Structure formats: C-alpha cells, structure tokens
Amino acid sequence: MAAPQLHRFTLPNGLRVVLAPDHSAPVIAVSVHYDVGFRSEPEGRTGFAHLFEHLMFQGSESLEKLAHFRHVQGSGGTFNGSTHPDYTDYFEVLPSAALERALFLEADRMRAPRITEENLRNQVDVVKEEIRLNVLNRPYGGFPWIHLPPVLYRTFANAHNGYGDFTDLEQATVDDCAAFFDTYYSPGNAVLTVAGDLDVATTTELVHRHFGDVPARGTPPRPSFAEPPPAGEQRAEHLDPHAPLPALAVGYRLPDPVAELDAYLANVVLAAVLTDGHSSRLEQRLVHREALVTDVSAGCGLFSALDARDPDTFTVTAIHPPEAHPDRVLAVLDEELDRLAGEGPDADELGRVTARWVAGLHHDHDRLVSRTLAYGAMELLHGRAEIVGELPRRISAITPADVAAAAKALRPDSRAVLTVVPNGGSQ
Amino acid sequence: MTATTTPATPPHRSAEEIGRTVRGPRPLPPLGEQRTVAEPLTVDTLLPNGLRVIAVRRPAVPLVEMRMRIPFAGESATHAARAELLASTLLCGTGRRTRMQVDTDLARVGGELDAAVDPERLSLSGSALADGLDVLLDVLADVLAGAAYPDDEVRRERERLLERITVARSQPRVIAREALQRHRYGDHPFTREIPEPEDVAAVSVEDVRAMHADAVVPRGSVLVLVGDIDPTRAIDAVIGALSGWQSERAATELPSLPEVSGGDLLLVPRPGAVQSQIRLSTQVVPRTDPAYPALQLANLVFGGFFSSRLVENIREDKGYTYSAHSSPEFTPGAATLLLDADTASEVTAPALLEIRYELGRMAVTPPAEAEVESARRFAVGALLTSTASQAGLASMLLTLAGVGLGPDWLRDHPGRLERVTVAEVAEAARRFFAPTRWTGVVVGDADRLSAPLAALGGVRLP
Numbered sequence: 086m087a088a089p090q091l092h093r094f095t096l097p098n099g100l101r102v103v104l105a106p107d108h109s110a111p112v113i114a115v116s117v118h119y120d121v122g123f124r125s126e127p128e129g130r131t132g133f134a135h136l137f138e139h140l141m142f143q144g145s146e147s148l149e150k151l152a153h154f155r156h157v158q159g160s161g162g163t164f165n166g167s168t169h170p171d172y173t174d175y176f177e178v179l180p181s182a183a184l185e186r187a188l189f190l191e192a193d194r195m196r197a198p199r200i201t202e203e204n205l206r207n208q209v210d211v212v213k214e215e216i217r218l219n220v221l222n223r224p225y226g227g228f229p230w231i232h233l234p235p236v237l238y239r240t241f242a243n244a245h246n247g248y249g250d251f252t253d254l255e256q257a258t259v260d261d262c263a264a265f266f267d268t269y270y271s272p273g274n275a276v277l278t279v280a281g282d283l284d285v286a287t288t289t290e291l292v293h294r295h296f297g298d299v300p301a302r303g304t305p306p307r308p309s310f311a312e313p314p315p316a317g318e319q320r321a322e323h324l325d326p327h328a329p330l331p332a333l334a335v336g337y338r339l340p341d342p343v344a345e346l347d348a349y350l351a352n353v354v355l356a357a358v359l360t361d362g363h364s365s366r367l368e369q370r371l372v373h374r375e376a377l378v379t380d381v382s383a384g385c386g387l388f389s390a391l392d393a394r395d396p397d398t399f400t401v402t403a404i405h406p407p408e409a410h411p412d413r414v415l416a417v418l419d420e421e422l423d424r425l426a427g428e429g430p431d432a433d434e435l436g437r438v439t440a441r442w443v444a445g446l447h448h449d450h451d452r453l454v455s456r457t458l459a460y461g462a463m464e465l466l467h468g469r470a471e472i473v474g475e476l477p478r479r480i481s482a483i484t485p486a487d488v489a490a491a492a493k494a495l496r497p498d499s500r501a502v503l504t505v506v507p508n509g510g511s512q
Numbered sequence: 513m514t515a516t517t518t519p520a521t522p523p524h525r526s527a528e529e530i531g532r533t534v535r536g537p538r539p540l541p542p543l544g545e546q547r548t549v550a551e552p553l554t555v556d557t558l559l560p561n562g563l564r565v566i567a568v569r570r571p572a573v574p575l576v577e578m579r580m581r582i583p584f585a586g587e588s589a590t591h592a593a594r595a596e597l598l599a600s601t602l603l604c605g606t607g608r609r610t611r612m613q614v615d616t617d618l619a620r621v622g623g624e625l626d627a628a629v630d631p632e633r634l635s636l637s638g639s640a641l642a643d644g645l646d647v648l649l650d651v652l653a654d655v656l657a658g659a660a661y662p663d664d665e666v667r668r669e670r671e672r673l674l675e676r677i678t679v680a681r682s683q684p685r686v687i688a689r690e691a692l693q694r695h696r697y698g699d700h701p702f703t704r705e706i707p708e709p710e711d712v713a714a715v716s717v718e719d720v721r722a723m724h725a726d727a728v729v730p731r732g733s734v735l736v737l738v739g740d741i742d743p744t745r746a747i748d749a750v751i752g753a754l755s756g757w758q759s760e761r762a763a764t765e766l767p768s769l770p771e772v773s774g775g776d777l778l779l780v781p782r783p784g785a786v787q788s789q790i791r792l793s794t795q796v797v798p799r800t801d802p803a804y805p806a807l808q809l810a811n812l813v814f815g816g817f818f819s820s821r822l823v824e825n826i827r828e829d830k831g832y833t834y835s836a837h838s839s840p841e842f843t844p845g846a847a848t849l850l851l852d853a854d855t856a857s858e859v860t861a862p863a864l865l866e867i868r869y870e871l872g873r874m875a876v877t878p879p880a881e882a883e884v885e886s887a888r889r890f891a892v893g894a895l896l897t898s899t900a901s902q903a904g905l906a907s908m909l910l911t912l913a914g915v916g917l918g919p920d921w922l923r924d925h926p927g928r929l930e931r932v933t934v935a936e937v938a939e940a941a942r943r944f945f946a947p948t949r950w951t952g953v954v955v956g957d958a959d960r961l962s963a964p965l966a967a968l969g970g971v972r973l974p
Contacts, residue, residue, distance in 0.1 A: 107572075109571075109572040109900075110549065110572070110896075110900035111546065111547040111548065111549055111896070112896060112897050112900045145531070146531055146532055146533060146536070146537050146538075147537040147538045147539075147540070150828070151819070151824055151828060154818045154819045155819045155886060156540060158817050158818060158819045158886065158889075158890045159819065159885070159886035159889050159890065160543060160889060160893065161889045161890055161892055161893015161894065161896065161897070162890075162893055162897070163894065163897060164818075178897050179893060179897070180546050180892075180893045180896050180897070181544075181546065181547055182543045182544040182545060182546035182547075183543055183544075183893075184544065185541040185544065186540065186541050186542075186543060189538070189540060189541050193538070196533060197530060197531050197532060197533050198530065198531065199531040200527040200530065200531060201527070206831075207828065207829070207830075207831045208831070209831075210830075210831025210832075211827055211828075211831050211833075211834055212834075213856070214787070214831070214832070214833050214834040214854065214855065214856060215834040217786055217787040217834075217854070217856060218787060218834050218835075218854050221786050221787070222684055222785060222786050222787040222854075223683060223684055224679065224682040224683060259527045260526070260527070262527060263524055263525060263526055263527040263529075263530055264524040266524075266530055267524035267525055267530065268524065282547065298535075326784065327682055328682065329678045329679055329681075329682045330675060330678060330679060362615045362618075362619060362624075363603075363604075363611050363612060363614070363615035364612050364615040364616050364619065369612075372672070373611075373668060376668060376671065379672050379675040379676060379679070380672075380676075404675075404679065406675055436620070437616055437619035437620050438619070440619060440620060440621065440622040440641070441618075441619045441622050441623070441624070443622060443641075444575060444621075444622025444623070444624075444639065444640065444641050445622075445624075447573040447574065447575050447622075447641075448573070448575060448639055448903065450573065451572055451573045451575065451901045451902050451903065452900075452901045452903070452904070453897075453900060453901070
C-alpha cells in the first residue's frame with residue numbers, strides 16, 4: 086500500500102492534529118485519542134476511566150443526552166469509543182458529507198461535556214451490565230486481560246482490573262468526573278485524527294473553526310508506570326464458575342514499545358512464529374503432535390500489539406482438556422522458545438510469517454476505522470503516526486537473530502502463570 | 513509536559529462549570545454535498561460447472577478477498593456432525609499437499625483460508641496479497657477437488673471438535689440461540705447449529721469423504737473475489753484453477769422453514785446465571801419483497817441501531833442492558849427479525865415489560881417523520897461505510913448471492929430506501945411489530961426469574 090501523505094499540525098491550545106487523505110471511497114473517519122487510560126485511575130476508583138468514556142457520550146453544551154448518537158447515525162455514520170491501558174479513543178465513520186458535523190460533535194464534548202448525576206447513575210448501571218455480559222456471566226470472561234496482570238505486576242496501576250469492581254463503580258461521583266475531565270481531557274492531552282475522503286486545506290480550516298476555541302488547560306504530567314520484571318515465576322489460580330475446560334495464560338514482560346520499537350516488533354514476529362497458522366511451532370506441537378491443548382494463541386499486548394506504553398505484556402494462552410497438565414504445556418513452550426533462542430526461525434519460515442503479517446495489516450487497514458485509530462494511537466504513544474505506514478517495512482526487516490533474541494528473553498524465571506480452574510461448567 | 517505534580521485531588525471546575533461556556537450552545541453544522549463514486553468494475557458469471565463467480569475491482573490495498581458459499585443442508589439427524597467434522601478437516605491435506613503445505617503455500621503469498629459450516633451452507637473465506645491470487649485459487653481448487661481427509665488428522669480434529677463443542681455450549685449466547693431455534697423451529701435441520709457429541713464421536717473418515725464427494729459441489733455455489741484485481745482475468749484464473757471441480761449433483765439448499773408464529777415465551781433455566789438472555793423473534797419479509805425497504809427502516813426505528821426506541825428506553829433511560837438489538841435473519845425465500853438483550857436477573861422482567869411496550873408502541877404510535885429520516889440516512893450511510901472495504905464488500909456480495917441477488921441490488925438499494933414513505937414505514941410497523949406476533953425465550957436463573965415473569969404473564973415456566 087502506498088502510505089498516504091500525512092499532514093500534521095498543532096492548534097494554539099495544544100491539540101495535535103493528523104490528517105490522512107485517501108479518496109478510495111467517499112467515506113471519512115474522525116477520532117480523538119485522549120492520553121489517559123485505566124492505568125491512570127486512582128485506587129478506590131477501578132473502572133473509572135472506562136466509566137468516564139461512557140459519560141462522554143451523554144451530552145455536551147450544544148447536545149442534549151442522546152443527541153450525539155442521533156446526529157452521528159442520522160448522518161449515516163457509526164460511532165464508538167474504547168478504553169485502553171494508556172489512552173481512551175472516540176470515533177465516528179461517516180459518509181464524507183458529514184465531515185464538519187463529526188468535527189463539531191467531537192469539539193463540543195472536548196469543550197463542555199454535560200456531566201450529571203442522573204446520567205452517571207444510568208451509565209454505572211449500563212457498565213455493570215457490560216461487565217456481566219463480558220466477564221461475570223460467561224466462561225473465560227476477562228481471560229487473560231483482567232486475571233493475568235495481577236500475577237505479572239505488583240503496582241496498582243499495572244495490576245488492577247480496568248473494568249472495575251462494582252463497589253468502586255457505585256462510589257463514583259459527579260465531582261470525580263469533573264476532576265478527571267479537567268485533569269486529563271484537555272486539548273493539549275489529545276490527538277485528533279481525520280482520515281479518508283477529505284480536502285486538506287478545507288479540513289484544516291474546519292478543525293481550526295471547531296476546536297480552536299477549546300480553552301487550553303495544563304497538560305497533566307505523565308507518570309511512569311515502570312516496575313521491575315517479576316523475580317521468579319509467579320503463579321496464581323483463577324476459579325471460573327462457567328468454564329468447562331481448564332485454561333492457562335503465561336505472561337512475560339516486553340521491551341519498551343516506544344524506546345525499543347524494533348525489539349518489540351521482533352516479539353510480534355515471534356508470536357506469529359509460535360501460533361499463527363497450522364504451520365506455526367506451538368500449534369504443530371501442542372495442538373497436533375502432542376495433542377495437549379484445544380487451541381493456543383500468543384501475542385503482544387493485553388488487547389493487541391502496539392496498544393500501550395511500557396510496561397507491556399507478551400501473552401501465551403491455551404484452553405486444554407483436564408488430562409493435560411499445565412506443567413507439560415509449559416515445558417513444551419520452554420523447549421520451543423529455547424530452540425528458537427538457539428537457532429532462530431529458518432529464513433523461509435520467517436518469510437512466510439512476515440508476508441502473512443503484512444497482508445493482515447493491509448487487511449485491517451483497509452477498514453478506514455482501523456487505519457484511523459492506528460494513526461491516532463501511534464501519534465499519541467510514539468509521536469509518529471507515520472509508524473503505521475512503516476510497519477510493513479520494519480516487520481519485513483526483522484531477522485532470525487532478532488527473533489532468537491526475543492525468544493531468549495522470555496525466561497521461565499521471570500514470568501506469570503495463571504491457571505483457570507473450571508468449576509464443572511454450570512450447564 | 514508541565515513540571516507541576518498532581519495532588520491527590522487536583523483543583524478543578526465543577527461539573528456545572530465544565531458543561532457551559534460563555535458563548536453558549538452552538539448550532540449543528542449542515543451536511544455537505546455527498547460525493548458519489550463510479551461503480552466498480554464487476555463481472556458476474558456462471559461457469560460451465562455451475563459455479564457462479566462474482567469478481568470486483570477494488571484496489572485500495574494490494575489484496576484480494578475471497579468468499580465462497582456452498583449450500584450444504586441435510587435432513588439426516590447426524591448431518592451436522594459429519595458437516596462440522598468435514599469443515600474442520602477440509603484444509604488438513606489433499607492429494608498434493610499435507611496440512612502443513614496447505615498453510616505454508618498460503619502464507620508465502622500472505623494468504624489465509626478458513627472453512628466453516630452451519631445448517632445452510634459451507635463457507636470458505638480467505639484473502640491473499642493480490643499477486644498471490646493464483647496460489648490462493650490453486651489451494652482452493654486443491655481442497656475442493658482433492659481434500660484427502662488423512663486418518664490421523666480426522667482423528668485429532670474429532671477430539672478437538674468435541675472439546676470445542678463443550679466450550680461453545682457453555683456460552684450463554686449459544687445456549688440462548690439453541691433454545692430459540694428449538695422454540696421457533698422444533699426439530700427442523702435449521703436448528704442443528706452445533707452437533708451432538710455422541711454423533712461427532714461416531715463419524716468415520718469414510719463418512720466425511722463420502723459427504724465431500726456428494727455435497728462439496730460447484731452447481732448452486734457462489735464464489736466472490738474483491739480486490740486489487742482485473743475482474744475478467746480473475747474469472748479466467750478461476751476457470752483455469754477450478755475446471756477439475758465437477759459434479760452432476762447440485763448443492764443442497766435448506767428445506768423451507770415453518771413460519772414463526774407469535775406466542776408465549778419459554779423460560780430456559782441456567783442455574784447461577786447473574787444475567788439473562790432475552791431472545792425474541794417474528795416472521796417478516798425477505799429482501800426481495802416490495803415491503804422490505806419499509807420494514808428495514810421500521811426495524812431500525814424500533815431496535816436496529818443505537819438511536820432506536822428500544823435502546824434509548826432500556827439502555828439509555830433505564831440502564832437495564834449494555835446492548836439491545838433487533839436485526840433481520842435471512843433464510844432461503846424468507847426472513848425473521850431477531851431481538852436480543854442481556855439483562856441482570858433483577859431487571860429481566862422489567863426489561864421484558866419495556867420491550868413489549870416498545871413493540872406495542874410501534875404498532876399503535878408508528879414512527880414519525882424525523883425517526884424515519886434518521887433511520888433512512890443511517891441505512892444509506894451504513895451501506896456505504898460497510899462496503900467501503902474489500903472484506904465488507906465481498907461479504908455483502910456473498911450474502912446477497914446466497915438469496916439469488918446480485919451487485920445490482922446493492923447499487924439500487926439506496927434508491928429504494930430514498931423512495932420509502934413515512935406511511936409505508938407506519939404500515940410495516942403495524943404489520944410486523946404487534947407484540948402478539950412475537951415469540952421467544954428467556955435464559956437465566958429460574959429461581960429468581962420465575963416469580964416476576966409469572967406475574968408479568970405470557971411466559972411458559974419450566
């Protein structure tokens with residue numbers, strides 16, 4: 086893919102703006118990434134960053150409750166938002182005729198969201214239903230993103246449940262929301278991305294018109310979430326009342342994705358060598374040759390690769406029949422990592438993995454929303470949206486020695502092992 | 513970064529102060545002119561072996577997306593078990609390739625290929641770098657005409673399938689779907705979405721091979737290619753690759769389904785559940801019916817998008833659910849609406865009451881002009897955004913082809929939506945949304961749900 090020419094500017098209030106014109110379809114996407122995620126929420130307020138994301142949809146000075154949804158959808162568009170460890174994003178995808186309207190909607194809630202007790206209580210109820218749906222009422226809910234971090238990490242920021250405890254959610258106040266907004270949702274703490282069928286000069290003017298008078302506020306200091314890697318192998322069990330089969334998650338620390346991007350990408354390739362496709366190493370051994378697990382998957386990031394700053398997590402997860410002992414699965418994992426650390430992948434294997442990974446990236450980015458969110462996240466986390474366009478080249482440049490070094494760093498004496506114990510699988 | 517440190521409670525404005533500015537509320541900007549685009553280069557043709565092929569040029573990224581649908585229904589009680597094992601092992605080796613080689617040949621061209629089966633169809637979907645189309649088609653042809661089903665691969669996949677069935681049946685949404693299917697259609701083959709473990713255990717390699725020979729056939733099947741391709745040359749490549757895939761038989765369409773008639777809901781117990789699945793359904797009309805565009809808009813107003821009466825009521829007003837949704841399900845020659853909402857046990861009966869209220873309100877207080885216009889803009893826009901990617905367009909074209917429609921339906925549908933009148937939407941609302949036309953299931957903790965649902969009425973308790 087010819088990476089589109091990116092245009093970048095910063096408004097006097099500090100809002101960073103990335104424009105990515107692409108006229109292949111008459112569609113545009115607008116996203117705003119705020120530099121705050123669930124790692125920044127205070128103790129006693131677990132789940133607050135996500136709850137606050139919901140509140141940003143509940144109206145603003147020019148928009149009554151429900152108006153945001155109605156205006157996006159009534160213009161032919163779709164919308165959503167999501168909360169990550171280090172950022173929170175909001176986005177719309179619309180026919181290109183609705184570009185100015187989308188900018189207006191994002192600017193209005195950046196300038197003056199309407200936070201009320203009634204809407205807060207309503208969204209606490211909605212978020213609790215979301216958590217029941219995705220965690221409490223289903224097998225393997227929150228596996229591994231909620232249950233693995235407290236085994237791998239020591240600090241509250243890195244270890245706690247980003248969905249939150251019900252008691253914490255219920256105690257959230259309107260004043261907590263006001264403090265959170267004033268601290269973290271300033272224009273200087275955000276990146277606006279507009280991609281798709283746009284004219285750069287016109288869009289630049291529209292961005293100035295709608296966001297220009299959002300008042301500048303201080304940018305909060307960004308804390309370091311660094312902590313030492315675990316000393317030794319940390320183990321924990323999680324009892325899952327709905328799961329019918331045991332499961333296993335292994336977590337390792339990754340290189341700093343910002344300071345050591347290429348070393349991080351070597352881990353992305355390593356994950357693919359291990360579990361991407363029938364010919365991958367762990368699928369061959371664990372699923373087929375030794376028939377120890379039903380499915381196995383490895384990857385960088387608790388949600389996806391390049392989704393967070395340091396510290397970030399390399400995960401290997403497997404669901405397995407009760408007869409397979411987790412230690413046997415771990416032994417195979419260690420053997421395969423040792424072999425890769427010694428010999429690296431062979432050149433043909435590496436070529437296949439990178440070809441498939443690059444094609445997968447094109448596939449994801451053919452969806453305008455995915456490409457837009459990737460630009461925004463890279464601009465926010467790395468200061469360079471261009472990384473999105475560079476990834477195919479950088480991934481293709483990873484050598485067998487790079488993958489061997491990545492494998493060598495995944496040590497059994499510095500990792501977390503979470504075992505999921507099924508509770509008979511109630512129905 | 514500023515050098516200040518963040519105190520435990522930073523000084524901040526009140527929520528009141530945050531929510532207003534000196535200038536006050538601002539007007540919503542109008543929509544601009546919508547650019548239209550030329551229709552993509554498309555070839556839609558029937559091959560001599562009976563396979564329909566639709567190829568579309570969409571060069572935004574250097575990939576090609578492939579979708580294939582082989583009608584794959586069967587009346588036998590063990591059909592689902594054989595079909596599921598066939599889909600799990602179709603890509604596990606051919607006369608020319610081992611399972612590994614299928615995967616490595618695809619990977620070299622950035623390719624993926626997956627198979628899945630349901631009561632209606634065997635689906636193959638994949639993609640590759642555009643210059644790898646020949647390899648993708650070669651592998652596809654190899655598995656279609658020469659899948660070998662090696663003994664040891666089938667044995668291992670049968671074990672995994674049994675484990676996966678166990679996991680699938682522990683999911684509340686799967687439990688609810690199976691309960692709804694039985695409630696709507698009894699023992700019709702359409703209900704057998706997940707095979708029974710004892711049937712899977714009894715399937716032999718010979719059974720799978722025989723099923724492939726009988727049922728994996730080109731006549732009645734559809735192949736869609738969308739991407740950075742020349743459609744004419746892509747069709748030639750398909751003809752070249754798939755010429756060896758022949759059969760006298762035609763692929764097997766699903767037998768027609770009985771009409772869903774309204775009636776009591778069924779409470780299905782799931783002990784210990786903290787949330788209930790509400791799943792409702794009613795018979796409507798398919799895409800080919802003249803009333804369909806009005807139905808589509810009426811359904812959006814009711815529960816088909818976020819700005820619907822149902823979501824605004826039970827989520828944004830009452831907080832009973834994270835998501836509520838009503839959407840059409842298309843089967844050969846027919847369609848139903850499916851309504852789903854998951855709610856905490858303590859608000860399940862109140863949520864059901866509100867759902868019935870909103871159904872009744874559709875029938876007697878039909879959508880107003882503003883609601884219809886909002887739904888219309890959404891329907892037209894969502895068609896545009898969802899088919900803007902290669903994968904989105906390929907999937908949509910395959911879905912349409914599955915009910916006998918072509919790319920022209922996609923081209924003409926915005927026009928049909930624009931012409932629907934408010935009165936036609938009101939008529940569809942009256943015709944399809946009366947609460948008595950609906951039936952369904954509630955899955956949840958019967959100990960907690962029985963009393964309130966009995967008090968509400970219209971629910972058959974266990």
